[in-house]
Amino acid sequence: MTKDKDRIQFRTGPLAADLQARTAPDASTSADLIARRDLERYYQVLHHDLHTVDLTREEAHLVCEALSTPDADPSPDTILGSILIAVHIDHLDRSYGVDARALTLKIKWWTVGQRYAVLDAVERWRLLKDERVDPDMALVRVGLYRPKRH
Numbered sequence: 001m002t003k004d005k006d007r008i009q010f011r012t013g014p015l016a017a018d019l020q021a022r023t024a025p026d027a028s029t030s031a032d033l034i035a036r037r038d039l040e041r042y043y044q045v046l047h048h049d050l051h052t053v054d055l056t057r058e059e060a061h062l063v064c065e066a067l068s069t070p071d072a073d074p075s076p077d078t079i080l081g082s083i084l085i086a087v088h089i090d091h092l093d094r095s096y097g098v099d100a101r102a103l104t105l106k107i108k109w110w111t112v113g114q115r116y117a118v119l120d121a122v123e124r125w126r127l128l129k130d131e132r133v134d135p136d137m138a139l140v141r142v143g144l145y146r147p148k149r150h
Helices: 013-022 031-051 057-066 079-088 092-096 100-108 112-130 135-142
Strands: none
Touching (some): 057 135, 112 135
8 A cells, every 4th residue: 555655646737638648548548647657757857967967066056056046036948047147146156166158158058958957956955955965965966066086
């Protein structure tokens, strides 16, 4: 029997049409199984796309701080704007010793998948930070920074 904490339920809302389009009419598949499968795929894509994002430790810290401010409204379309505000108004590039131009060029070339993956990682980083995990270790654990092996 499934434990209640392992059970996730939600109303389909705007997802109803997408789930219906993927559900077999003969009931050989169900919307809940399709939703589970698609969520698994989504997390796999996030993991894959995050692995293609190459940030230095300092850049990753700047990105996390810029996307974690109370004024930030992070979405894939607003990441670059949030970074520009963090650089031009808050001067986080100076605080972290980051080449702002190089970082903004990286971000401009990120795909939508990479942007979603970064947003997801920043959310997980914030949770770890709230749990008092060392910020550098948190960057590594969520995949925003991968130390170079010598």
